[in-house]
Amino acid sequence: MPTYVAFLRAINLGAKRKFPKADIVAATEAAGGTDVATHINTGNVRLSIPLRSRAKVEAALEAAYLQHTGFEVPTVVYTPAELRAIAAHARELSEARPTLERHYIYLLKSAPTPERVEAVVGASDEVNEVVVRDRAAHVLLGAGYVAGNVDPYRVERSLGVVATNRNLNVVSTLAEKWC
Incomplete structure (x- = not known):
């Protein structure tokens, strides 16, 4: 089953x-x-x-x-395989950014359109970044994060699909525990 x-x-x-x-x-x-x-x-x-x-x-x-x-x-x-892949990608993203302060992962019911992905990824700046892969959007907030171009709530709305967010720790823990 x-x-x-x-x-x-x-x-x-x-x-x-x-x-x-x-x-x-x-x-x-x-x-x-x-x-x-x-x-x-x-x-x-x-x-x-x-x-x-x-x-x-x-x-x-x-x-x-x-x-x-x-x-x-x-x-x-x-599926467990999908969640395991999201967690692995999240760890790679975090490890590549030593000044990262917060990492939120928006788990998406469906993949957003390419136009919506382009819009949210395009809001990235030198401190904060959005990375979208399939049905996961990573909001990476750098040192000294101040609400600006990459606002987590605006990212969620801008994706145009049903989403819920978890932090890196929860996603990693669940992938390890359940996958």
Whole structure:
């Protein structure tokens, strides 16, 4: 049975979007997931499920999460191999930048259009950079980062696809732990 890693967007933000880990596990199991595990309370889920299409897995999870919580929970799903590749690329990017202060990884439901990629990558400057590969956008903020051309929230909106972000540590830890 295939295994996937799912990233839930916009949960546990304020009083109205609470989705505790135990409820995530129950809803994931209701969607047909087995061998469910979570990591910290930010919506990181490993599961096995007989579905073989990423889109079908996302749809099944989103339907179960909506039924369980009463609000939509956009969900981005990767295979372990995909997440392992994202983590390896992230480590390479970080190691190549000794003055890097922050590294956010936007996990994307679908690949953005080439025009949108060009626009966000084009906002990079000598201190901050955006690198997009497939369904991951890396926001690399250098020493003395001050909101400017590369603003993480603007990058997310500019990509034009459903996204959720994690930092380098979370993505690396999950790749090591679950992949």
